[in-house]
Structure formats: structure tokens, C-alpha cells
Amino acid sequence: MVDFGFGLVPSSRINLDLFDKEKYEELAAMEPDVRVCMACGSCTAVCTAGRLVQTSLREAIEDLKNARPEKALEMLGACQLCGKCSMVCPRGINTRHLILSITKVYSAG
Amino acid sequence: MKNNILIIGGGPAGLEASAQLQRMGYNVILIEKSPRLGGHLAKWDRLFPDGVPADDVLGGLIKELNGVKYFTDTDIRAINRLEKSYNVRLTNGITVLSDAVLVASGFDLFDAVRKEEYGYGIYDRVITNADLEAWFKTGSDKRIDNPRKIGFVHCVGSRDEKSGCRSCSKVCCATAVKQAIEVKQAFPEAEVFCFYMDLRLFGRHYEDLYLKAQKEYGIRFIRGRVAEVSENIDGTLVVKAEDTVASKPLKATLDLLVLMSGMRPSASGKAVGDLLEMTVEEDGYFAVRSGIAAGQRSPLPGLFLAGAATGPKTLPETLADARAAAVEIDRYLTEIFPDARNYKQLVRERW
Numbered sequence: 001m002v003d004f005g006f007g008l009v010p011s012s013r014i015n016l017d018l019f020d021k022e023k024y025e026e027l028a029a030m031e032p033d034v035r036v037c038m039a040c041g042s043c044t045a046v047c048t049a050g051r052l053v054q055t056s057l058r059e060a061i062e063d064l065k066n067a068r069p070e071k072a073l074e075m076l077g078a079c080q081l082c083g084k085c086s087m088v089c090p091r092g093i094n095t096r097h098l099i100l101s102i103t104k105v106y107s108a109g
Numbered sequence: 110m111k112n113n114i115l116i117i118g119g120g121p122a123g124l125e126a127s128a129q130l131q132r133m134g135y136n137v138i139l140i141e142k143s144p145r146l147g148g149h150l151a152k153w154d155r156l157f158p159d160g161v162p163a164d165d166v167l168g169g170l171i172k173e174l175n176g177v178k179y180f181t182d183t184d185i186r187a188i189n190r191l192e193k194s195y196n197v198r199l200t201n202g203i204t205v206l207s208d209a210v211l212v213a214s215g216f217d218l219f220d221a222v223r224k225e226e227y228g229y230g231i232y233d234r235v236i237t238n239a240d241l242e243a244w245f246k247t248g249s250d251k252r253i254d255n256p257r258k259i260g261f262v263h264c265v266g267s268r269d270e271k272s273g274c275r276s277c278s279k280v281c282c283a284t285a286v287k288q289a290i291e292v293k294q295a296f297p298e299a300e301v302f303c304f305y306m307d308l309r310l311f312g313r314h315y316e317d318l319y320l321k322a323q324k325e326y327g328i329r330f331i332r333g334r335v336a337e338v339s340e341n342i343d344g345t346l347v348v349k350a351e352d353t354v355a356s357k358p359l360k361a362t363l364d365l366l367v368l369m370s371g372m373r374p375s376a377s378g379k380a381v382g383d384l385l386e387m388t389v390e391e392d393g394y395f396a397v398r399s400g401i402a403a404g405q406r407s408p409l410p411g412l413f414l415a416g417a418a419t420g421p422k423t424l425p426e427t428l429a430d431a432r433a434a435a436v437e438i439d440r441y442l443t444e445i446f447p448d449a450r451n452y453k454q455l456v457r458e459r460w
Contacts (some may be wrong), residue, residue, distance in 0.1 A: 016361035040353045
């Protein structure tokens with residue numbers, strides 16, 4: 001193959017046109033609290049796993065809204081379900097339950 | 110004590126101050142440059158945070174006028190400052206000798222055409238908050254045709270140094286959240302996005318409105334200023350912003366984009382200010398006499414200010430400001446006018 005001196009990388013831009021509304025509504029029906037996250041980052045700040053590996057519930061919720069569910073699942077894979085995040089969430093989201101529901105809905109393929 | 114008081118501007122501030130001063134026994138003359146009373150309130154459909162009809166609020170204010178003399182379609186032709194009063198010639202030919210003047214000239218909405226990158230006046234499906242409010246009121250706007258994806262752009266003509274609009278307009282965040290809920294009510298199947306830099310939902314019940322927008326209406330809030338809008342051949346719009354929470358550039362195809370035009374100093378208010386040689390601050394709004402403690406007195410004796418003439422205000426703030434101005438005017442007239450001989454000395458001492 002000819003070496004052109006450059007390679008191609010896939011776009012890392014968020015494309016909201018790819019957002020899977022049905023799937024998200026399925027999650028929201030099961031877990032209405034997913035809508036009320038205001039991305040404050042408290043969950044990420046206290047995350048015990050997050051100190052060691054790249055994981056953040058705040059980011060995972062963003063990824064779902066930004067049409068990147070695979071990133072969200074990857075992110076939540078490191079969660080130990082310790083529940084510290086649910087103690088600090090200012091909007092009282094049951095974060096452990098939300099994490100389980102995200103995994104259930106989006107792993108189903 | 111039937112002093113004449115001239116009130117310039119028939120919006121909420123002028124109406125409220127007129128009613129209060131009339132009740133105190135003064136002879137109030139209210140002038141409004143447009144054909145009807147009410148200012149921007151007359152063009153709005155419902156009000157945040159509770160969604161009360163604007164017409165009800167305006168109707169209440171007008172009902173309270175209770176005999177105040179008012180002239181619509183009337184502007185000021187000339188103002189002379191006399192020793193203790195203002196001699197004001199109106200465009201309808203009437204001359205008023207007024208012992209106090211209240212400037213309640215309000216605001217203009219930012220002209221969204223100036224933000225060319227958003228395409229207002231260029232692309233068919235870009236509208237403003239005022240256009241959307243008019244549609245809520247009348248139901249007719251051919252640009253709004255069952256949109257499935259709707260975007261709101263916060264801070265259009267606010268917090269924008271390059272457009273000469275440094276300040277926050279205060280009311281647009283809550284208006285955007287209110288309007289987002291209302292379009293979602295009109296089009297339940299639509300996806301609604303709000304593009305914001307900061308959400309400034311500072312007032313009572315505003316946070317509840319924000320929570321309701323997220324929880325009950327599924328409105329998506331994206332932190333990032335819309336940088337560019339372009340139009341597809343089918344008339345849909347491509348919006349580019351950065352999702353600054355995700356630190357990634359973002360694009361979305363939308364059917365309707367609503368620009369939240371901010372508040373600017375009123376142009377006709379400025380014309381009045383020029384006649385009176387009133388002090389204007391760098392932001393274009395009238396200066397008050399001594400900062401926060403005397404918010405309704407201008408630097409000129411006998412000249413008072415209320416409402417958005419001194420910067421962006423919500424409706425309750427404007428009404429409170431108007432009531433405060435009425436009290437200040439009453440205090441001024443009762444202190445200054447009993448002893449006309451000592452007027453100059455009193456002004457020096459008390460203003």
C-alpha cells in the first residue's frame with residue numbers, strides 16, 4: 001500500500017442525528033431519573049473505581065445522550081456498585097440502580 | 110399637593126408607577142410612543158415561572174390606572190429644565206409643566222440579524238423568542254411546521270462582547286426553559302435541545318421549572334454556545350457547537366432554531382436621554398445617582414428611573430422598582446416643594 005504520509009481517523013464529533021430515541025425512552029421509562037442529571041460531577045468526584053480507571057457515571061449519561069452507548073457501557077464496566085455516588089448526588093438519583101438499568105437496556109443489543 | 114408628574118413609557122414600570130402615584134394624589138401624565146399600552150408585555154403570551162397569561166397581568170396593571178391621563182402614539186419633542194420643574198413639549202401638541210419626571214423607557218430586544226452566523230433573516234427556520242411568543246399567541250407562523258427537532262440558543266445578544274452586549278439579560282434562561290416546555294407541549298413527539306453557556310435560573314421557582322423541563326419534558330440541555338448554523342437543501346438546519354461537558358465538537362440537524370434575543374437599552378429611551386442630557390453608563394443603560402442605595406434616582410434633580418431603563422430586569426423586579434420609584438418621587442416632592450424659596454438649597458442638601 002502506498003504511504004501517503006498520513007492516516008485516517010474516524011470522526012470524534014458528537015452527531016446528535018444518530019441518537020437512538022427509542023432506546024433512550026426505554027431506559028427513561030424504567031429509570032426516569034436519568035433525565036434529571038445536571039452533569040455536576042459529584043458522582044465522578046467520589047468514585048472509588050474512578051481513581052484507578054477511567055470511569056464516570058456523569059460521562060456515561062452524557063455518552064448515552066450523545067449517541068455513544070458503547071462508550072457508556074465501557075465506562076460503567078469498571079463500576080463496583082459501591083453506591084458512594086448515590087450518597088452525594090444532589091438530585092437524589094439512585095445511581096446504582098441507574099447503572100444496572102443502563103447496562104440492562106443497552107447490552108441487550 | 111397636586112404636583113404634575115410626567116411618566117415616560119407605558120410598559121409595566123410606567124403603568125405601575127402611574128397607578129401608585131395617582132393613588133398618592135398626584136396628577137400623573139403617562140406617555141407611550143406606540144399605539145397601545147403594555148410594552149413588550151403586550152406581545153408576550155405566557156410568563157415564567159408559572160405560565161400565567163401575559164394579558165391577565167397587563168389587564169390588571171391597566172385596570173389599576175384608575176383615571177391616570179395617558180397619551181399613546183406620543184413622544185417628547187422638547188424638554189426644558191426650569192428652576193424647579195421640567196417644561197415638556199409633547200408631539201401631540203400638549204405642553205406639560207412637570208415637577209418630577211420618571212423615565213420608564215424599558216428595553217429593545219437585540220436584533221438577531223446582527224448575529225449573522227445564526228442565520229436569522231437568512232435561513233427560513235431560524236426564529237427568535239419574540240417570534241415564538243407571537244406564534245403561541247396567534248398560532249400563525251409558516252416557519253413553524255410540525256418541527257421534530259427544535260433547538261434553543263441562549264445568550265443571543267447577551268454576554269457577547271463582540272456585539273457590544275457584555276451583560277447578561279437575566280430573563281432569557283428562564284424564558285428559554287419556559288418556551289422549550291411550551292413547544293414540547295405543542296409538539297409532544299419533538300426532541301428539544303437548549304444550548305447554553307451557564308444556566309442562570311436564579312429566581313424563586315425557576316429551578317423547579319428547569320427540573321420540570323428535564324424530568325417531565327425530557328428537554329436536553331447542552332453546555333456550549335452555538336458557533337455556526339447552516340441550511341440543508343431541504344430547509345433543515347445543521348447546528349455546530351461544542352459539548353463542553355463532553356469536550357467534543359457536536360453537530361445536530363434541526364427543523365427549527367429559536368434564538369433567545371437579549372435585552373438592549375431602548376433606542377427611543379436614549380433619544381429622551383439625549384434631550385435631558387442624562388448620564389448613560391458603558392453598557393448603554395441610564396446611570397443611577399449613587400449605585401445600589403438609590404436605584405431609582407438619576408443624577409439630575411427631579412428625574413427618576415424605573416424598570417429596564419437601568420438594566421435588564423424580570424417583570425416582578427420591574428414592578429418592585431416602579432413602586433420604589435413612586436415612593437422616592439413622593440419623598441422628593443414633599444421634601445422639596447413646600448418651601449419654594451429654599452428650593453435650590455434644599456436640592457443641594459437633599460439630592
